[in-house]
Amino acid sequence: MTIELRIDDAIVTAEQGDTIRDVAARHGVEIPTLCWAANLTPVNVCRLCVVEVEGSRPLVPACSRPVEADMVVSTNSHRVRTSRRMVLELLASSVDLDRAEPELLDQIEEYGARPERFAAGATKHAPVKQQDELYVRDYQRCVLCYKCVEACGDDAQHTFAISVAGRGFDAHISTEFDTALPDSACVYCGNCIAVCPTGALTPLTEFVRREAGEWRPDQQSVTRTVCAFCGVGCNLDLHVQDGEVVKVTSPADHDITQGNLCIKGRFGWQHLR
Amino acid sequence: MSDLHVGSERADDAEAAAIERVLATTGPAVARVSARVTLGGMQATASRRHLLLPGLWALQDAVGWISPGGLNSLCLALGVPPAEGYGVATFYDLLRTERPSTTIERRCDDLACLLAIEPPIPTDVDAVESSPCLGQCDRGAASLIQTCGAPPRIETPDREPRVDAGPSPRLLRRALTGAVTSLADYRALGGFVALAAARTMGAEAVVDAVTAAGLRGRGGAAFPTGAKWRAVASETATEKHVVANADESEPGTFKDRVLMERDPFSLIEALAVAGFAVGARTGWIYVRGEYPEAYQRLVAALDESSAAGLLEGITIEIRRGAGAYICGEETALLESIEGYRGEPRNKPPYPTTHGLFGAPTVINNVETLINVLDIVEHGPDAWRSVGTHDSPGTRLLCLSGHVEHPGVYERPMGVRLADVIAEAGGVRGARPLQAVLLGGAAGAFVHPDQRDLELSFEAAHEAGVGLGSGVVMLFDDTVDLRAVVRRAARFFAHESCGQCVPCRVGTQRQVEVLTSERPDTALLDDLEQVMRDASICGLGHTASSLVRSARTLGVL
Amino acid sequence: MFGAGGGTSSYREIEDADVIVLWGSNAREAHPIFFHHVLAGLRKGASMYVVDPRRTASAAFADVWLGLDVGSDIALANGVAREIIAAGLVDREFIDAATDGFDELVTAVEPWTLDRTAAITGLPQLQIRDFAHAIGGARRLQLCWTLGITEHITAVDNVFALINLALLTGNVGRWGSGLVPLRGQNNVQGGGDMGAIPARLPGFADLTDASERAPFERMWQAAVPSRPGLHLSQMFEAMHSGSLRALWVIGENPADSEADGEHARAALGALDILVVQDLYLTRTAAMADVVFPAAAGWAETDGTVTNSERRVQRVRAAVAPPGQARDDLAIVFDLAAAFGHDWGAPNAETVWNEVRSLSRNHAGMSYQRLDTLGGLQWPCLDDDDLGAPFLHGRLWARPIEGPRAPLQCVEWQPPADALDEHFPLRLTTGRVLDGYNTGVQTARFPSPIRSGATLDLAAATAMRYAVDDGEVVRVVSRRGAIPMTVRIVESLPPDLAFTTFHFPEIADVNRLTADAWDPKSGTAEFKATAIRLESIDADTQGGRA
Ligand SMILES: Cc1cc2nc3c(=O)[nH]c(=O)nc-3n(C[C@H](O)[C@H](O)[C@H](O)COP(=O)(O)O)c2cc1C
Ligand code: SF4
Ligand code: SF4
């Protein structure tokens, strides 16, 4: 059913069941997101996407709230901007964001977040975990967006090797009893890495290049091809830098993979080296 | 459901026996029919997930902690991925994932116990931990003792707290005479008359009566109960649930505990009435993990009532919380029953349409539910005859702190604050009153100037405070209210589920700012705004309310 | 399938199925991303039956795991068919309107009572009956299989037996219903479609039919042989008999992958000339007279591949091949030139356009359309055709379009490599998640979950043969013997051993396997080898078996 609602200054039409974010995006109104992804169920935990909806006392998360007829939504009011700025300050003051998706860093600029106001505050410190030759998990960079948990769990992989453990500020991503990843249920599909927005999870190959200052996304080309390791036909995006494949991802909008791969597709390319 | 890869450790005999008891009626998620056939699947796994928390409790009770072997075996039996089992176990304070000292004392150092006269009684323990409010503020200086191989128990000074039913005894009518521990006694006191009356009236009439009575929720949000019931009653789903929120954990609150310890049958009966009224065949009571006595009394009352055939048409399950204030938030409570981390859901949708296991669900506070018995038995008009127009009925008030006679006081809604304090013996030692905390850690201070305040929803609202869960905590002139505010802030940081950024990091930052020499008010303003505006649930929304109140009083 | 040569369904359809059967398929490990679609179906409420001698990673997700005896698939399928018929669960309308051979099938499966089926398969009668009723009651059945069905001497008959079940219940030709053969390698489907099977030309044209050959002969201005070529097993026979003297191997490693490996290597060694074109110096390449180093098809060259849902997709060169390695096409063109044929400059797109001009099924698949549409599923007849998510919708037209679908009567026969007192234990083989074929490529990335090749046994089996977890034993078959390390697992029923074939350096499993093969497909019976276990320090004599 088609309904009408107001987003900022425009009356727009939408389908019942669409989220505010969907509709806004369709009408060119950009709402920032962090824990949302097209191929995951919204968990609405980061609260970066909050907007003001007339009649609702708290702000509402645009990423998960379905539109209703005659809703009046403000996506950029002072209240909205304050909350977004604070969310960014809280995150940036507690975790290391220097390897985060560029959008996030841009937003810190745009909303004028000043994490240094909380410079004396607690940060998430955790030793970098490298327990095998494929992954690095650096949870000092983790914003607890739940994306990896969802990708490992019932949004895709159904392995559930990782979960959120603990509570409050101590909440963190963990295997059972912090078991080393190779001893856990992990099957190294890398679907968690693929969705991590902060660089907390990276393939070892990428981590090594980053540490050496040799990771240059702006110089990388991306070529789409098909995985050679079974008959499913997963699409691969080969990221090439300096004439070498440096990383493999899969397009999130392709109906075979929805962005997901298995260990062979994600890491099998290393035989090229 | 998952690949279910678990490590090599397995349950020892005691743990295995505990797991077996939890799975006694359902059996494991994967059944081996022969060496060549197994039965399992998503349905089998999903339908057992709610046994995770009882399973974890069984392990905790059996050996004092959730060991890797115990967790592995439990997860295998239930088809729960061990990482998730661990994630759930580590959510709760009372479940331990490291081998603990033999006996641990969790000593309450929350608002009321900070002010207790008696020093904590010495116990023979191996370790002492700080605990948030244990709901024993009427007794003072309470501890929860966890010993390997036994369920937890409460220790308090041997003081007989007040149970004062006031001029119109209703909720405390039976509790006044001490604990009602047998069905015969309960019936002698008029028990199970209301359920019979409800069945005679018919479901719709019960919902009408509750609506006409104007009963509003006593759990904190004051939502009209009739409207909630009508919403669920009108749902056409065949699966529906009614849930009693007995997770009472708001610091300074202990009224539900007193009701459950002294009048457990009434909650069973009230829940059966609720189920009948809205068409739910399953009822759940989620009891705070720190209330072992209430839990045992409820279990006994349920057993006796169902053995007597009184609960036809409804199956009631009692669940133990495990040390998480947030599980009192209604959707977190549902998640907890379902076997997940007690992380509140974003709303809408509300439980009335998408509640327990996705089905329409009524969830009410214990005190709210017990009110229904009188409404059904005596009719809405009689029930409305006390209280104010907008806040009919009586209210259980939890007096604690620097009051002469701490305890539960049942008073008609609209009673003057000063009157209740006076009836409770006034300020302890007749010292000057500095402030009264209404509504708990999520509430607000009132200044002695406001002692004429009427304790009704509307008057409190007008005064910019809330009745919340009925907390009336007194502070005399010796108290450093800043310390009280800091303790409350620490409470929220400890109890934040950690899901949403504003609350997870905001409550932490609030503690940090308040602990600094001169708290930066600009930071406090911003923190208040983002937590209130952008958090998922009421915990974040109200985590700064006491800070705000203290600032208004000029304390900060 | 009924003349179409490909699976009938799209992956997405399994998300809408109400009953999913994985028969001889461990998709969780062998086709992991297809299994994501299975999971989506399960989450929507489908029930899943996994038929596999092992309780595989896939079976762990099943409502019912049916651990039938290795090689008893036809017995089970016939028993299920009989029960479906007996219980009146046949889709009569569909059978009458769209199929042939029903009466014959009724007669053929009549002996397969639950009792007899249970005796042959080792499954309880009750579960066989339930399984039949689940299939019979399905509104949208997806029946998937892999090499567990096809690596048997009755490979083709196994497939027929499964097709019968889908036809009996009308579960083909509609969205959500269908038959899904999951291909083991990335382009098995495409290879077949392009004529890399003995009796076909590109587009599945029948080599033996002059009218189907004619367009090719016109295009190529050469006569196309009318006699089908040899399939792999026949080639090895021909090498042994000496009638095949020269072999050009492109991207295969038969020295490791052929059943009865010793025998196979002897055949390769006896050739006059062996030419191998590969990415790596495989064991086969090491035996070659000439090696052409080749580029990696999926990262270093352009072209197309076809997946298990008949979807043709582009592969693209992202990096240059190392050293002297060259594009396969360039190697072939150069070789043609060396034989005196100028084929022009190698270009994947022009070759593809030639395919499109000869194969109706691919006619609408220009590179441009493949690029913009993310691949197309054949048949795709012209530039307006969006391809076919599923096949055989024609069977639901009334009257149906095209030929009727035949039910096929098939008889069960036990595996060729029989168990007896000298070889009492059944060994079966399979793939694991992080491995691929003989491990040439997958051994070259540092997988943290690499298991190595172990001889997996149930605890009861190990006890029966008095071997321990971690013990190295000699595994002996009628062809050869290799040492292997025992691993005790929970996924196996008694008296069944399992291993992978990804690690020929650790365990050259194909020294054990038999080269008995299906006369219809030429596939060897990798899945059923008779073995015994011997103590490794037994200079004494014999098997413990
Ligand atoms: C953080 C938080 C904790 C809560 N704790 C409790 C509680 O312990 N007991 C309770 O009855 N309600 C509690 N509530 C309120 C419940 O969410 C819910 O409103 C109540 O159970 C509804 O019942 P009522 O309408 O009968 O009051 C809490 C709410 C929040 C936000
Ligand atoms: S690699 Fe795959 S299985 Fe391992 S934690 Fe990440 S998502 Fe889970
Ligand atoms: S590791 Fe990455 S994906 Fe996972 S919760 Fe942290 S930031 Fe999100």
Ligand code: SF4
């Ligand atoms: S507000 Fe706090 S308690 Fe509530 S959901 Fe957010 S983090 Fe959890």
Ligand code: FES
């Ligand atoms: S994107 Fe909406 S809450 Fe994170």
